[in-house]
Structures are given as C-alpha cells and as structure tokens.
Amino acid sequence: MTSVYPKNLTTQQAEQALQKHGANVLPETSSPSLFIIFARQFKGPFIYVLLVAALLSFFLGQKINAFFILAVLVINAVIGTVQEFSAEKAATALKKMVPSYASVIRDNQQIKIETEQVVPEDLVQLVPGDKVPADLILVNNNGLQIDESMLTGESIAASKSIKAELNGDAVDDTEIIDKAQQCFAGTVVMSGRGCGHVSATGVNTEIGQIAADVEAEQSKPPLLLRIEEFTLRITYGILILIALIFAITLLRGDELGTVFLLGVALAVSAIPEGLPAAITVALAIGMRRMAKVQVIIRNLLAVEALGSCTYIASDKTGTLTVNEMTIQHIWLNDGCDYQVSGEGLDLHGEVTSLDEGAVNNASSLELLIHAGVLANESYLENTEQGWRGQGDMVDVAFLVLASKYDIAYKDARKRSTELAQIPYESENAYCASFNQYQGKLHIFVKGSVEKLLGMCQDSEQSLEVEQQVDELASKGYRVLGLAYAVLDCVPDNLEDALKNLNFIGMVGMIDPLRPEVKGAVAQCKMASINVAMITGDHPKTALALAEQSGIADSTMQAVTGNELAIAFEQGEDAFSQCVHSTQVFARVSPHQKKQIIEQIMQDGDFVAVTGDGVNDAPALNHAHVGIAMGLRGTDVARESADIILTDDHFASIVDGITQGRVVYNNIRKVIFLLISTGAAEILLVIFSLLFGTSLPLFPLQLLWLNLVTNGIQDVALAFEPPEGNELKQKARPPNEPIFNRLMIERIVVNAIVMGCLAFALFKWQIDSGVAEQEARNMTLLLMVLFENVHVLNSRSEQQSIFKQYFFGNKFLIFGMLAAQGIHIMAMYTPGLRELLGLSPVSLQQWSGLLGIALLLIVVDESHKYLLHKSNAR
Numbered sequence: 001m002t003s004v005y006p007k008n009l010t011t012q013q014a015e016q017a018l019q020k021h022g023a024n025v026l027p028e029t030s031s032p033s034l035f036i037i038f039a040r041q042f043k044g045p046f047i048y049v050l051l052v053a054a055l056l057s058f059f060l061g062q063k064i065n066a067f068f069i070l071a072v073l074v075i076n077a078v079i080g081t082v083q084e085f086s087a088e089k090a091a092t093a094l095k096k097m098v099p100s101y102a103s104v105i106r107d108n109q110q111i112k113i114e115t116e117q118v119v120p121e122d123l124v125q126l127v128p129g130d131k132v133p134a135d136l137i138l139v140n141n142n143g144l145q146i147d148e149s150m151l152t153g154e155s156i157a158a159s160k161s162i163k164a165e166l167n168g169d170a171v172d173d174t175e176i177i178d179k180a181q182q183c184f185a186g187t188v189v190m191s192g193r194g195c196g197h198v199s200a201t202g203v204n205t206e207i208g209q210i211a212a213d214v215e216a217e218q219s220k221p222p223l224l225l226r227i228e229e230f231t232l233r234i235t236y237g238i239l240i241l242i243a244l245i246f247a248i249t250l251l252r253g254d255e256l257g258t259v260f261l262l263g264v265a266l267a268v269s270a271i272p273e274g275l276p277a278a279i280t281v282a283l284a285i286g287m288r289r290m291a292k293v294q295v296i297i298r299n300l301l302a303v304e305a306l307g308s309c310t311y312i313a314s315d316k317t318g319t320l321t322v323n324e325m326t327i328q329h330i331w332l333n334d335g336c337d338y339q340v341s342g343e344g345l346d347l348h349g350e351v352t353s354l355d356e357g358a359v360n361n362a363s364s365l366e367l368l369i370h371a372g373v374l375a376n377e378s379y380l381e382n383t384e385q386g387w388r389g390q391g392d393m394v395d396v397a398f399l400v401l402a403s404k405y406d407i408a409y410k411d412a413r414k415r416s417t418e419l420a421q422i423p424y425e426s427e428n429a430y431c432a433s434f435n436q437y438q439g440k441l442h443i444f445v446k447g448s449v450e451k452l453l454g455m456c457q458d459s460e461q462s463l464e465v466e467q468q469v470d471e472l473a474s475k476g477y478r479v480l481g482l483a484y485a486v487l488d489c490v491p492d493n494l495e496d497a498l499k500n501l502n503f504i505g506m507v508g509m510i511d512p513l514r515p516e517v518k519g520a521v522a523q524c525k526m527a528s529i530n531v532a533m534i535t536g537d538h539p540k541t542a543l544a545l546a547e548q549s550g551i552a553d554s555t556m557q558a559v560t561g562n563e564l565a566i567a568f569e570q571g572e573d574a575f576s577q578c579v580h581s582t583q584v585f586a587r588v589s590p591h592q593k594k595q596i597i598e599q600i601m602q603d604g605d606f607v608a609v610t611g612d613g614v615n616d617a618p619a620l621n622h623a624h625v626g627i628a629m630g631l632r633g634t635d636v637a638r639e640s641a642d643i644i645l646t647d648d649h650f651a652s653i654v655d656g657i658t659q660g661r662v663v664y665n666n667i668r669k670v671i672f673l674l675i676s677t678g679a680a681e682i683l684l685v686i687f688s689l690l691f692g693t694s695l696p697l698f699p700l701q702l703l704w705l706n707l708v709t710n711g712i713q714d715v716a717l718a719f720e721p722p723e724g725n726e727l728k729q730k731a732r733p734p735n736e737p738i739f740n741r742l743m744i745e746r747i748v749v750n751a752i753v754m755g756c757l758a759f760a761l762f763k764w765q766i767d768s769g770v771a772e773q774e775a776r777n778m779t780l781l782l783m784v785l786f787e788n789v790h791v792l793n794s795r796s797e798q799q800s801i802f803k804q805y806f807f808g809n810k811f812l813i814f815g816m817l818a819a820q821g822i823h824i825m826a827m828y829t830p831g832l833r834e835l836l837g838l839s840p841v842s843l844q845q846w847s848g849l850l851g852i853a854l855l856l857i858v859v860d861e862s863h864k865y866l867l868h869k870s871n872a873r
Contacts, residue, residue, distance in 0.1 A: 006139045006195070008105040008123040009016045016120040017119035024118045024134055024201035025141060026185075026208050037085055041077035049235055049271060053264045053699075061262060064835065065699055069264075072703045100635060102133035103390075110379065110485040112390065116285045122198045126189050127377070129613055129634025135205045135246070136196035136781055138162050138185040145637075146183060151206060159192045188636045193377075193423050236253070238270045241682075245689065264699040266685050271706075272674035275714070282718035285815060286663035293655035294647040298628065302642040305481055305666075307660020307686035309529060310346065310731040312653065313597060313619070316535040317393075318632050319610050319650050320549055324391065325397035329477060329508035330417065331468050332556065345396070347378075349404040366407070369505045371444040371482040372398030373409045374416055377423065380409075392424070393632075394480065397509050398446075416442075420490050422498075426536060426613060427589060432498065433645040434490050441487045443497045448538075449481035451504055456483055458505045473540035476548070478506030486554045499777045513548050516651040519551040523654050527727040530605070532583040535592050538584040546584045558584040566593050576603055596617040606731070610645075610653070612637050612669060627653060654727070661726040665797075669717045673794040676747045676754075677787055681705070683755025684762075684779075694772055696762040701780050704826075704836055705787070712822075716815035721808050725794055741796060746863065750793065753859050754786045757852055773837050777848065781841060783824045785853035788816050793860040798868065 009017070032040075042051075049067055058066035100115040105123040115133040118124065124136055126144065128649050138144070144160035161180045183196060184204040202208055225662040242263040249259045277516035290296070296301055317323055325344070330338040335355075342349025345560055351365070378391025380399050389396030402409045416435040424431035431445025437444075445452060449469050465481075483501040491497050531551050535542050539558035546552035559582045560596050579599045588596070597619050601607050609616075609623035612633040618639040620626030629640035629648040638644055645652050684696045697705070758779055763773035791812065792801050807813060827838045841849075 005105045005108055006197075008108065009119070009121055010107055014106055014119050015123065017121065018117065020475055021120055021201060025116050026202065026205075031254060034081065034085060037617050038077055038081045040083050041081055042073065047073060049238065049267050053267055057264065058622055065264065067704055068700050068835070071334065072706075073712045077355070088313065100131065100133070100638075102582055103127070103130075110390065118172065118198060118201060120198050120201055123195055124198060125193075125195045126183065126193050128189050128423070129636050130189045131635030131639065132185055132187045132189065134185045134198045134202075136199040137177050137199050138181050138183065138194050138196040141192070141194045141511060144189065144194040147188045147190050148184065151184055153189065158873075159333060160192075182337060186432050187446070187758060190636075190637070191423075191425055191766070193421075202742050208395050211671070213471045231487060233835060234270060238267055240531055241270075242266050249689070250846055254604075267680060270682055272671075272678055272714075275670065275674055278674075278714045280671040282663055282666045282670065285666075285718055286659060287661045289662070292657050293659065294630075294645055294649065294652045294658070295656035296644040296646060298642055298644065302625055303663050304607065304782060305332035305606070305658060305660070306643060306653075306656050306782040307658075307662070308732050309606045309608040309625055311530045311532070311600055311607045311655065311734065312524065312536050313532050313593075313600070313607060313609045313618065313623070314653075315610045315612060316533055316545060317511060317628075318612060318629060318648050320513060320533065322514055322543065323511060323632060323648065324394045324395055325478070325509045325511050326399050326402045327507045327509045329472060330368065330505060331508070332471070332505035333465070334504050335464075336364070338365065339474070340442065341402060342400075343399060345389060347387060347400055348402040349400075364504065366508075367403075367480050367484065369398070369402050369405055369407055370412060370437065371484055371504055372446060372507070373402050373407070373412050374418070374433050374435050374437070375421075375444040375446040375482075375611075377431075390499070393511075394478075394509070398507075401507075411842050420494055422494050429536065430498075430784070432494070434487070434494070434497070441489065443485050443487055443501075445483045445501060446480060448669075449479055452481040452483045452501065452503060455498045456501045458684070464502065465506070466817075470540060472506070472508040472537040472746060474544060475508070476539055476541060478541050479506055479508055481506045499524065502825050513545060514649060514651070516649065517549045519653040520654040523727050524657075525550075527657070528730040529657070530583065532585065534585045534588055534596060536588060537586055542584050542586040548725075552582075555796050556582055556584060558582060559588045560585075561587045566707065567594065572599075575599060590616065590618060594622055597623050602843065608653070610650075611641075612648075616640075621771075634641050656786050658722060658726045661723045661729070661732075664732070665723070665726070666720050668738060668743065669794045670714050671741060672746060672797075673714055673717060673791060675786075676750045677783075677790060678706075678753035679747060679751035680758065682785070683751060683760050686757065687759040691759075693763060693766060696759060696779050697783070698837065700834060701776060704823075705780060705783055712815040712829065713812070716809065716811040717791065719809055719811040720795060723804070725799070742867070746797070746860070749863055750790065750856065750860060754783070754790070755858055757855065758782055760785070761852070774839065776837055777839050778845070779821065780836075780838070781846070781853060782849045784820065785849055786856060788820055789853045789856050791816060798864055800864055802861075 009083060040619060041047075050073055054066045054069040054073075056172065098344045101112050102113050102115045102118050103110060103125040104118065105111075105125065110125060118133045120134075122134075123139075124133060126132065132146070132845055138160060139162070141162050142158050145157040146160060148158045155556075159180070160183065161178075163181055182199070183194075185200075185208065186207040200206075201206075207505050245266065246259055246263055250256075258568075283303050287297045290303070290306075295306075295863070305371075314320060324343070326343050328339065328340050328352070332338075337354040339352045339354050340349060341352070376395045376398055378389060378395035378399060379398065381388055381390060389399070399409045412444045416437045418433055418435050419441070420434040421431075422428075422432040422448075428447070429451050431443055432443055432445045434441065434443050436442075445455065449465065453465065456462075469479050482504045484504060485497065485501045486541065487497060510517070521531050533542060533546050534547075534549055539560055543552060543556070543558050546556070546558075559578060564575070564585070568573045569598065575595075579596055579601070585593075585596060593616070597607055597609055601622075601624065606625075608625040608627055609619045610627045610629070611617070612619050612629040616628075617636050617640040620628060625643060626641035627643045627645060628637040629644040630638070630644045631648045633644070633648075643656065681702055686697050687693075761782055764777045765778060766772065795801065795809070795812070797805055826832050826836060827840045833839065
C-alpha cells in the first residue's frame with residue numbers, strides 16, 4: 001500500500017537525527033549571576049539615601065554608624081538576592097509546565113510530539129493557531145497565511161505557495177527555494193493548511209540566529225512600577241522633612257553633628273528597607289500557589305491582575321463544558337429522526353430510528369455520515385489509555401458516529417479520494433471537501449445550518465429546518481448541518497462550488513457542562529464578578545447552557561452578532577447598552593468579541609478573557625488579563641495570554657482569582673506593617689524636637705529595630721494563607737490605589753498609638769531620673785514588642801485576630817519568636833550589647849512593657865469593630 005503522505009521519517013531515523021542535531025530549542029536568555037543579582041539590590045531611592053547617610057557618617061567621624069548602616073544594606077541585599085534567585089528558579093520551572101507541541105508524520109502516521117523533539121527532515125503538519133516549530137520547506141499548501149511580523153515587522157499575514165517541486169523530498173539548500181515556500185520557526189499560522197519538511201531546527205533557524213545575538217529585558221509589571229513610584233514619593237518626603245528639621249535645628253543653635261544624627265535617624269525610620277524583598281516573596285509565593293491550582297502565570301502582572309478582575313468573559317466549549325462532543329440526535333431533510341446512544345469517545349453505540357412505522361431512508365443517513373467523515377480533518381488513535389481524538393472535537397464526534405454505524409472512517413476516506421478542501425475557519429463557520437464518492441465528484445459541506453441554507457437550493461422545507469434547529473438548540477444541543485452537490489469538475493475558485501447545494505440534514509451534539517462550573521459561577525457572583533459567555537453557537541444553545549451554569553436566568557435573552565453589529569452602527573451609547581443588556585453572546589465573530597471586551601473595559605470593568613483559538617488572540621491581547629487553555633489551546637492563544645490553565649477548567653480561574661486576591665492582600669499587609677511602624681518611629685523623633693528632649697532612639701537602634709522586624713516578620717507576612725473570605729468581598733475597583741482610605745486610617749491610628757506610648761515611656765523615665773541609655777534600652781524593647789504585636793494586627797484588615805487560626809502561618813510565628821529572641825540575645829552579647837546601647841531587663845520589666853504593647857491590639861480591634869458596624873449600616 002502506498003503512503004498517503006509525502007516522504008517522512010521512521011521513528012528510528014528521527015531518534016538518530018535527534019542525537020545528531022540535538023533538541024529543537026532556542027538559546028535561552030542567560031540568567032543573571034548571583035553577583036549581578038546581589039549588585040542589583042543596591043539600586044533604588046531608599047538605598048541611595050542610606051548610602052549617602054553612611055558616607056556622611058564616615059566623614060563626620062561616626063564610623064560605627066557608617067559601618068552599621070552598610071551592614072544593614074548588605075544583610076538586606078543578601079535577603080533580596082536569595083528571594084530574587086528563588087523567584088527566578090520558580091519562573092523557569094513554571095515555563096516547563098506548559099510544553100509546546102507539533103504535529104508530525106512519522107512511520108506514515110500523524111502523531112503529536114513536543115516541539116523540542118522535532119528534527120531536520122521531519123514532515124510537519126500546520127493548521128490555524130499553530131506556532132511553526134522549526135524552519136520548513138512546504139511540500140503541500142492549502143491557502144496558508146502566516147503571521148511573520150516577528151521577523152519582518154509586516155502586520156499583514158504572508159501568503160504561502162509552492163514554486164519548486166520537491167517530489168516529497170527534503171531540500172538541503174534552502175537558498176534555491178523561494179521565501180513563499182518557506183515557513184519560519186516562531187511564526188504563527190493564521191489560516192489555511194499545509195505540511196513541509198524541516199530544513200533547520202534550534203539555533204540554526206532564522207529566529208535562532210537572531211536570538212543568539214539578543215538579550216531580552218523583561219518589562220516591569222504595573223504593581224512593581226506602582227511600588228517603585230510609592231518608594232520614590234516616600235524618599236522625596238523624607239528628604240523634604242529632613243531639610244526642614246535640619247534648618248529648624250540649625251537655627252535653634254544645635255551642633256552640626258547632632259543635627260546630622262537627627263537627619264539620619266529620620267531617614268532610617270521612614271525607609272521600609274524590607275519592602276522590595278517582601279514583595280518579591282509575595283509574588284513568587286503567589287505564582288507557586290497558582291500553579292498548584294492549575295493556573296500558570298506567564299508574567300508577574302497576572303498575579304495581581306487576576307485577583308483584581310471584575311468581569312470574566314468566558315468561552316463556552318472546553319471551559320464551561322467538558323469538550324467531549326457526542327452526537328445524540330440526527331434529523332434528515334426527508335423528516336426522519338434518529339437517536340444515537342453512547343457518550344464521548346466510546347465507539348460502542350447504536351443509531352436508532354425514532355419514527356415508528358415510517359420508511360427510513362438508509363441511503364440518506366449513510367450520505368450524512370459520509371459527509372461528516374469526509375469534510376473532516378480529525379482522526380482517532382487507540383492508545384493505552386483508550387481511544388483518543390486528534391483535531392477538533394466536533395470532527396471527532398462524526399468519526400465516532402461513523403463507528404457506531406459500522407462505517408470505518410479510514411476505509412471511507414481511502415475509497416473517496418479527496419481532491420481539494422476548504423478548511424474550517426471560524427469566520428466562515430463551515431468547511432468543505434471535494435471527493436470522488438461512488439464514482440462521481442461530490443462536494444460535501446459541514447457547518448452552521450444558517451450558513452448552509454444560504455448555499456442550498458430554494459426549498460419549501462427551509463422553515464421546517466429552522467424550526468427543527470430551534471427545537472434542538474433549546475434543549476442545549478449544538479446543531480450542525482450537512483449538505484452536498486454533484487460537480488463536473490473542481491473549480492479554480494473553490495468557493496464557486498458553494499451554491500445550489502442539497503441539504504442532507506443536521507445533527508444535534510451535546511457537550512455537557514463541567515460539574516464544577518455551577519458552583520464556580522456562584523462564587524464569582526458572590527465576589528461581585530460578572531460572568532459572561534461569548535460563543536459562536538446558536539443563541540438557544542448558548543442560553544440553555546448559560547441557564548444550567550447560572551450565568552443567565554430564564555428572563556435573559558442572548559445578544560447575537562447581528563444585533564451587536566446594528567448597535568455598533570448606532571454609536572457608542574447604543575453599543576454599550578446592548579453589551580450590558582445580557583451576559584450571553586451568541587453567533588459572535590472574533591472581531592466582535594474584541595469589540596465587546598473593549599467596550600466593557602471602557603465602561604470601567606477590569607476584564608479577564610478566556611480563549612483557545614487563533615480567533616481569540618485579539619481579545620486575549622486587549623483584555624486586562626488573557627487566559628488561554630493549556631490542553632486544547634492553540635500556540636497563538638497561549639502566546640497572547642498572561643495566564644495558562646493547564647486543565648482548561650473554569651473553576652481553576654476562580655481558584656486563581658482567590659490566590660490573586662490573597663497575593664494582593666498580603667502585599668498590603670506588608671506595606672501596612674512597614675509604613676505604620678516607620679511612621680511611629682518618625683513620631684518619636686518629632687516628639688523629641690517638640691518637647692526638647694534628646695533622641696529617644698539613635699540611628700543604630702532604629703536600624704536594628706527595622707532589621708529585626710523588617711528582615712524577618714514582614715517577609716513572613718507574605719506567606720499568609722487565605723483568610724477564607726476572599727470571594728465574599730467585593731471586587732476591588734480597578735483604579736483603587738494601594739493606599740486607600742482604610743489603609744491610611746489604620747496607619748494613622750496605629751502609628752499615633754505606638755509613637756505616643758513609646759515617647760511617653762521615654763519622657764517619663766527621663767523625668768524620673770533614669771539615665772538616657774537605660775531609657776533608650778526600655779524604649780527600644782517596647783518598640784520591638786510593638787512590632788511583635790502589630791504583626792498580628794497586620795494579618796487582616798477587617799477580621800478580628802481572635803477569629804483567625806493562630807498557627808495558620810507558621811513562618812509568622814517563627815518570625816515573631818525569632819525577632820524577640822534575637823533582641824534578647826543581643827542584650828547579653830558582649831560587643832553587640834555595647835554597640836546598640838542595650839542591657840538586660842528583668843522579667844517584671846519585660847512583662848510590663850508587653851502589657852503596654854498589647855494595648856495596640858485593643859486599639860486595632862476597636863477600629864475593626866467600628867469599621868464592621870459602619871459597613872453593616
């Protein structure tokens with residue numbers, strides 16, 4: 001038997017080629033060395049201020065201050081280096097969780113392999129949405145249009161053609177081949193079909209040569225940009241405050257050294273040194289947690305953004321449904337009805353007539369089944385795990401139907417030689433095949449019934465057909481029609497044959513709703529997130545499934561593509577009103593999906609969009625968060641998305657939203673802890689100016705205080721687990737700043753309490769005749785205890801600490817004990833004790849200070865209670 005494919009490799013030849021040429025991978029951008037990562041930790045406005053403070057301290061003879069400031073910077077740099085290096089490793093590991101695949105012919109069989117396994121001379125099949133896995137020379141072309149903008153900069157897709165006859169053999173000298181016959185690695189198939197032999201892989205490809213010379217620099221996500229802007233503002237504020245106090249104290253006649261010491265103290269107090277490291281940890285933890293719920297983050301933006309979304313525009317097939325199409329009903333144009341048993345890829349089942357006593361036309365039924373098998377690009381393969389379909393699941397369903405009717409689809413295709421085809425494109429909503437069937441040239445067309453009726457001869461039964469479509473669609477069936485015509489020859493322009501067709505009949509196929517979807521949609525509604533379904537299906541099919549999932553109720557109507565087009569012509573207000581009138585969109589084109597998304601975003605929502613096909617790429621690109629399907633998604637969809645679902649489940653999106661909100665909340669917790677404690681330290685310094693006392697804490701002590709708390713406890717806050725009420729809270733407004741009213745209120749209240757109590761303790765001791773060093777020793781211990789207590793307040797903005805599981809974050813418990821333990825140890829460590837001006841305290845003194853620190857819990861709990869009462873009203 002001769003092969004139906006051009007010349008292709010055997011498995012053994014492919015293995016030998018892989019050993020000879022190596023894996024088909026591009027040279028990866030080299031990861032920065034540990035030294036480079038360490039050096040980067042010294043960039044940023046906070047660091048610059050402290051470096052200047054260290055240098056000035058050194059030249060003014062305060063060498064201990066200078067040394068300690070530099071020591072703090074080095075320790076923070078080490079912490080930041082470890083966290084950034086860990087995050088880099090985690091990101092690299094996540095990339096490998098979603099491999100790219102290529103469809104190749106080996107041993108005269110079509111198989112799917114990982115892209116890195118592709119070798120020179122492999123025969124590769126290309127379909128829309130594929131990323132070309134290697135440089136190819138085409139041997140077969142059916143209207144291929146390939147986006148080569150990444151190489152050429154041209155936004156218009158390049159048309160491919162075959163000008164050199166290769167006789168199925170690979171060609172070594174690619175220079176004699178026209179560019180139109182070549183496809184290049186990394187480019188994307190937009191439409192058409194084709195196959196070609198691999199001419200180069202890996203670094204030898206066109207893009208490989210470029211990648212070898214280019215080091216890509218990743219752009220920073222908006223969250224980090226906002227944090228950087230925030231740190232810059234704090235730095236400016238610090239400098240202005242220092243300048244004012246500097247001027248006031250000099251005018252007052254204070255010594256320059258004392259004034260400078262005051263400025264350094266203010267700078268050290270205000271700067272949250274541990275903030276960059278803590279945010280890096282929070283984002284890295286978020287990425288890892290999301291990966292555990294099958295959500296792969298392609299960039300850090302999505303960690304924050306997914307938790308912020310207020311609107312999810314979901315695809316139907318495979319996301320809300322299981323993506324296992326089963327044909328359950330057949331209706332022929334002669335009025336005969338058939339029921340089909342069996343589900344999914346189970347090839348066992350029966351086709352049973354529902355018309356008792358009627359004369360059933362078996363030839364019409366066979367014609368419909370053959371039309372579904374021939375106008376079809378999928379195939380079935382028997383694996384150790386059972387039958388598996390390759391290709392579109394709609395096409396696979398027709399192959400399963402043929403098996404149930406005892407028609408071997410492979411034999412049918414061999415008997416009916418294909419002479420030409422019009423591939424399925426979502427914009428067209430049909431596909432066609434030209435075959436020698438039963439001795440005559442036939443065209444078989446499969447697609448939406450509305451499209452096919454427009455191609456068929458005038459029929460008195462068209463009204464009956466439309467009624468039958470409505471009846472099946474209202475039951476949740478996806479309805480497809482089939483038609484044919486007998487031709488004299490294959491026309492030059494294949495579309496010319498799409499007229500005067502004969503309508504054969506239609507099938508009703510079901511793709512069941514995923515069992516977890518209804519609960520997930522309910523959770524979204526509880527979280528104030530709107531969920532919409534955007535599909536190309538019949539309006540009644542879409543509505544039936546939307547009602548089952550809870551997206552729509554019985555009063556909601558679907559908006560169709562035609563209605564959207566009319567509203568768009570009427571202007572922005574009319575289109576906006578049309579878009580917001582429903583949450584079910586049917587018979588929508590890819591361009592209209594993008595229009596819907598843009599309008600919703602313009603109207604103020606933060607939008608997440610799901611998609612899997614090349615037609616979804618525009619919407620995925622334009623949405624705030626693009627979510628691609630990892631199992632059945634095309635390469636172009638995955639490349640356009642920020643997030644990839646490895647299981648294609650809608651429920652995974654909801655899990656990801658929960659984790660995204662946790663990450664954002666944890667970042668806010670870290671910022672609240674650092675800024676409120678820093679503000680309390682600033683108040684201590686300001687109070688000393690107002691009341692004319694000496695500094696309650698020296699810069700060295702403030703640095704020690706910040707290092708003990710910032711270096712341990714703030715990072716531990718990034719590990720906080722979900723509070724459990726993330727989806728019960730309203731979605732965060734897209735334009736809400738990190739410092740919202742609640743954050744500012746809590747910072748002011750807690751900072752005033754800590755600052756006032758600490759200064760009151762210091763002043764009371766001084767007034768009581770206690771030596772300054774001992775007064776500072778007690779004040780510093782109180783501030784450490786304040787930090788230990790305040791980290792518990794920071795665990796939730798609204799939830800009482802008495803309602804939280806105390807041991808829910810073991811890192812935090814360890815951090816609190818370690819912070820207190822290190823400080824007590826310093827009291828007894830010679831050298832360090834003298835450097836920091838510390839001395840041991842009695843258990844009675846420690847207990848008394850702890851009692852004062854615990855007042856902070858009373859204050860914060862009171863604030864939360866009042867907030868709760870206010871929200872209830």
